[in-house]
Amino acid sequence: MRKLLSEVKEIFVRVTIFMTPIATYDQRVESGELTDDTAQRQALVALQNLHEQLVDYKPKSKWLLSGLFGVAPPRPKGLYMYGGVGRGKSMLMDLFFDTAPIKRKRRVHFHAFMQEIQDSLHAVRKTGVEDAIKPVAQKIIADASLLCFDEMQITDIADAMIVGRLFEHLFEAGVIVVTTSNRHPTDLYKNGLNRQLFVPFIDLIQDYLLLHNLDSETDHRQNRLAKEQLYFTPHNDAAQKQIDTLWADLSGGHSTPLVLKRKGREITLPFHNNSTAMASFDELCGKPLGPGDYLEIAKSVKLLIVTNIPALSSAKNNEAKRFVTLIDALYEAKTKLIASAATEPEQLYTTGRGAFEFERTASRLREMQSADWGNN
Structure with a gap:
């Protein structure tokens, strides 16, 4: 033996x-x-x-x-x-x-x-x-x-x-x-x-x-995204296939859920690898999450993929408010964003309470589509 x-x-x-x-x-x-x-x-x-x-x-x-x-x-x-x-x-x-x-x-x-x-x-x-x-x-x-x-x-x-x-x-x-x-x-x-x-x-x-300073002049994540489309519309099978390809490249084909705990609750991002995460609109905005939760997400990842953002209206007013808060948190934290949505940013929320204020969110979504956004 x-x-x-x-x-x-x-x-x-x-x-x-x-x-x-x-x-x-x-x-x-x-x-x-x-x-x-x-x-x-x-x-x-x-x-x-x-x-x-x-x-x-x-x-x-x-x-x-x-x-x-x-x-x-x-x-x-x-x-x-x-x-x-x-x-x-x-x-x-x-x-x-x-x-x-x-x-x-x-x-x-x-x-x-x-x-x-x-x-x-x-x-x-x-x-x-x-x-x-x-x-x-x-x-x-x-x-x-x-x-x-x-x-x-x-x-x-x-x-x-x-x-x-x-x-x-x-x-x-x-x-x-x-x-x-x-x-x-x-x-x-x-x-x-x-x-x-x-x-x-x-x-x-x-x-x-x-201590080791990885002092490379090359931002490899930025290079991977430099020529990539970052906002996909409409969200259909073709868009999902492109998102899946991007995720496979960014994650190396390996991911595990990221579970963030805040005030006794769990916030789960189902796919996570190397400070990059992916979740659907419903998983992020269809649940009663608040500003603190979105700030927690924004400081925990460097790049977030949000899939299947629907057209919003007064019937989805709560979801729209959460989405605005999520984008604000990501924007302030300089967290990079890849998204798939039903339509262009300016057309996502045109009727209902808060539609006028959503114009700022649409503008931020446009700005965040730039491959070099968030580098400074």
Whole structure:
């Protein structure tokens, strides 16, 4: 049995070494799925190094005993990739995650992760535990030795106040973290309330994660959309086919629902990958969502595809109001928009209460159709 287990482990190691970030990237470039990028190559070196260190890595709880009989292996540093939108940070992290030679791993949008944490803390505090963060952290540690976060950002004071203590537990237990962000760590929660209480988290990041600026001059997402139609009308089978093709390109054919939790409710975007999401008009505006919900969506994704926007009238006045609020939230957040609709923006809502005010929404929909909109 021991011999069999040893052979299985050897096969696993060989396979995971072959399926490395660089080898997978090369395959996708060769197939035409990706365009070779020098800046991405430099980030891949850091990801490849971490991949190789993880082949024999055991979290602290597992190598403490082995340390009694020799020197415990060094703890690998995670990686913090930051840079502008569309540079390929999320794609590279997903590529690393898919090939990572470690079984207990999790990839999650950072905003969704912190919502889970806040919900877990609320539940644990009901039990009367004095320090709720510790059992919440222990549950995460039991589930994953590698955590990959997309879009690390801190905008909520509630998150800012607990994130340092939470990650102190994770790092102490040997959890490896790889994350993407649009900001350098020192710019996280910039000018936030009581920011001095957040600063220790910045120090933790710089102690346990290598920093890498993915400083590419190429916005790959922008390039993909530069020659693409962004507003489809009418919404018919042909339009849906084009939307499906765009989604397959933007998502790489992989997606999972993004569930945002706000004030005890769940907002679900059924298709999500790499800060890009897709949902129908009914899923976004046919439900009783409010301004705060749409702001939550706008700050959680960089590009949103909204399908099957109907012609609106007084019979759909509530849906029209929500749609106006959604577009305002996306516009202010500079979130890119792809849409399919029954008719042109100016003809979507011509009769009913609010039809006059809808002219501004129609104007914004026109402006957002420009491929370079939202870059500044």
